Amino acid sequence: MTRLLPVLVAATAVLATSTPARADSPIHGAMEFKFGSYFPHVDSEHGLSGKPYSDVFDDKHILLFQFEWEWQIFQKFGSFAVGISAGYGEVYGHGTTDSDGSVSDSSTGLKVFPLKALAVYRFDVLARRWNIPLVPFGKLGLVFEPWEVLNGSGATATSISDGTTGHGGNWGWEGDLGLALQLDWFDPHLAKDMDLDLGINHAYFFAEISDMSPIRSNPFHAPNRLRLNDTFWNFGLALEY
Amino acid sequence: MAGWTLGALVALTCATAGAQVVQVNSATTFGPGDCGARTPVTVSYGFTTPLNISLTSTPTVQLFLTTDACPSNIADGDTQVTEPDGSIELVAPGTAADTTGTMANASTTAADLAQDDCSAEQELTWNVCFYEFYSVESGLIGSITRTGTAAPVVTVDYDSQPPAPPVITAVTSGDEHLRVRFAAASGDDATYFDVLAAPVGDTSGSATGSSDTGDGSGTTCPSNATLISDQEDSLSRVVPDNNAGVLINGTAYDVWVRAYDDAHNASRCSKPVVGTPELIDDFWRLYKKDGGADGGGCTQGGPGLALLGIFSAAILLGRKRRKGNTP
Numbered sequence: 001m002t003r004l005l006p007v008l009v010a011a012t013a014v015l016a017t018s019t020p021a022r023a024d025s026p027i028h029g030a031m032e033f034k035f036g037s038y039f040p041h042v043d044s045e046h047g048l049s050g051k052p053y054s055d056v057f058d059d060k061h062i063l064l065f066q067f068e069w070e071w072q073i074f075q076k077f078g079s080f081a082v083g084i085s086a087g088y089g090e091v092y093g094h095g096t097t098d099s100d101g102s103v104s105d106s107s108t109g110l111k112v113f114p115l116k117a118l119a120v121y122r123f124d125v126l127a128r129r130w131n132i133p134l135v136p137f138g139k140l141g142l143v144f145e146p147w148e149v150l151n152g153s154g155a156t157a158t159s160i161s162d163g164t165t166g167h168g169g170n171w172g173w174e175g176d177l178g179l180a181l182q183l184d185w186f187d188p189h190l191a192k193d194m195d196l197d198l199g200i201n202h203a204y205f206f207a208e209i210s211d212m213s214p215i216r217s218n219p220f221h222a223p224n225r226l227r228l229n230d231t232f233w234n235f236g237l238a239l240e241y
Numbered sequence: 242m243a244g245w246t247l248g249a250l251v252a253l254t255c256a257t258a259g260a261q262v263v264q265v266n267s268a269t270t271f272g273p274g275d276c277g278a279r280t281p282v283t284v285s286y287g288f289t290t291p292l293n294i295s296l297t298s299t300p301t302v303q304l305f306l307t308t309d310a311c312p313s314n315i316a317d318g319d320t321q322v323t324e325p326d327g328s329i330e331l332v333a334p335g336t337a338a339d340t341t342g343t344m345a346n347a348s349t350t351a352a353d354l355a356q357d358d359c360s361a362e363q364e365l366t367w368n369v370c371f372y373e374f375y376s377v378e379s380g381l382i383g384s385i386t387r388t389g390t391a392a393p394v395v396t397v398d399y400d401s402q403p404p405a406p407p408v409i410t411a412v413t414s415g416d417e418h419l420r421v422r423f424a425a426a427s428g429d430d431a432t433y434f435d436v437l438a439a440p441v442g443d444t445s446g447s448a449t450g451s452s453d454t455g456d457g458s459g460t461t462c463p464s465n466a467t468l469i470s471d472q473e474d475s476l477s478r479v480v481p482d483n484n485a486g487v488l489i490n491g492t493a494y495d496v497w498v499r500a501y502d503d504a505h506n507a508s509r510c511s512k513p514v515v516g517t518p519e520l521i522d523d524f525w526r527l528y529k530k531d532g533g534a535d536g537g538g539c540t541q542g543g544p545g546l547a548l549l550g551i552f553s554a555a556i557l558l559g560r561k562r563r564k565g566n567t568p
């Protein structure tokens with residue numbers, strides 16, 4: 001670490017001096033497109049005698065796509081925004097025959113549609129004042145995650161034992177931490193053109209670790225729900241406008 | 242045509258150039274089924290590029306379909322154009338504008354096209370021939386220029402031959418469903434398929450499979466079979482996929498597949514394959530069998546969505562007010 005420190009300082013100095021800061025048009029908000037490998041911890045439910053998610057889906061992860069829209073309401077020291085988000089992911093596997101438990105050719109699936117209301121803070125002071133193209137950020141939000149289980153014919157699954165249907169919606173909290181790389185730094189002229197022509201002030205690649213906890217920290221105290229919590233990485237593109 | 246009183250009609254040109262000039266706007270293939278109970282198929286033609294017509298008089302433009310090559314000239318009649326051998330005049334010949342313009346679309350029906358050949362066991366191909374006529378008597382001869390090369394312009398197929406029956410490759414069990422996989426005969430023109438099923442041993446209809454010749458020509462489709470998937474192009478499907486009925490778990494079914502081509506000619510049925518639906522535990526059933534506590538349903542969904550809606554509305558309202566305050 002002691003060896004790395006001078007390198008980091010030098011790199012920061014180079015980044016800070018290599019490109020002059022440019023005047024931006026006013027920023028109103030941001031959009032994010034991201035995807036992540038999401039693994040709902042269904043099998044962690046207390047009292048389960050088996051591992052239904054593992055048995056059916058072979059512990060496959062869900063490729064979760066999400067779109068987020070933010071409105072910035074504070075832009076003094078960093079920016080603070082509120083936003084909403086919607087996502088979609090699905091996983092498919094094979095059911096088992098009721099008679100002998102062998103794997104069937106009949107498919108079954110789980111679909112999730114996470115909806116979120118978020119508060120977002122982006123520490124863009126480094127980028128704004130010193131032209132260092134790194135923007136750490138954090139998010140806190142409320143999650144509502146509708147889900148649906150499909151049977152072999154593509155319809156909503158129904159339990160034989162109690163007649164319940166395989167769909168629902170889970171509440172939870174979410175916390176994210178991430179780091180965004182401001183792409184303007186690589187081509188300031190193109191960034192300027194995007195601002196003038198499209199109103200896009202900044203573009204970022206980002207990575208964030210997301211702790212999405214429907215049920216595990218359910219704010220409405222309803223523990224008997226499908227456990228869809230997971231902590232996973234997202235990667236995506238953000239555009240400030 | 243009846244209104245024509247031309248002493249002489251001269252066909253200036255037979256047919257024009259490729260699909261750039263004349264296009265078929267709808268079906269290019271039809272079959273015996275189109276001539277019978279089905280609603281006649283309209284085959285229409287139009288010009289994709291304007292004809293460059295410049296005449297001192299009004300020309301009349303017509304299209305013909307013929308099983309022969311388009312003749313270079315059409316012999317005249319006193320009052321009526323003599324149609325080329327084997328040709329069928331279109332029902333609604335187009336007429337060009339007075340001096341310049343494009344020809345209107347013309348159309349005919351499958352029944353008109355096929356005429357006596359509707360039940361023929363041979364497949365026919367028509368060429369579309371394009372002619373312009375003008376009156377020699379009246380002396381209204383002008384110049385006609387047009388781009389184009391040679392006939393035939395476009396073909397319309399009369400397909401009287403059904404495709405070969407498909408071959409079922411697998412029937413696997415599902416919960417009140419079966420998955421049926423099958424293959425069309427190689428090189429065949431089958432484009433969509435029906436799936437039929439009947440309980441094994443049900444002899445209420447025609448003898449199932451008894452007419453199987455063993456030569457790959459399939460079997461007679463039994464009259465007691467229920468259509469459980471119709472007119473889909475997928476070669477692997479979960480049946481039933483319509484409201485025709487439900488397959489009962491534990492009951493063995495004979496399953497057949499029937500193919501159709503573009504002209505709606507139906508093949509004989511495939512050889513039957515037996516499948517038995519059975520109870521399948523999907524993810525939800527396994528979860529419940531393993532003691533999962535979630536009761537399903539959207540017991541929290543309503544309040545949740547309402548809260549998100551209120552939150553979103555508040556954000557939008559705040560944003561609107563902020564905009565409104567901006568000078």
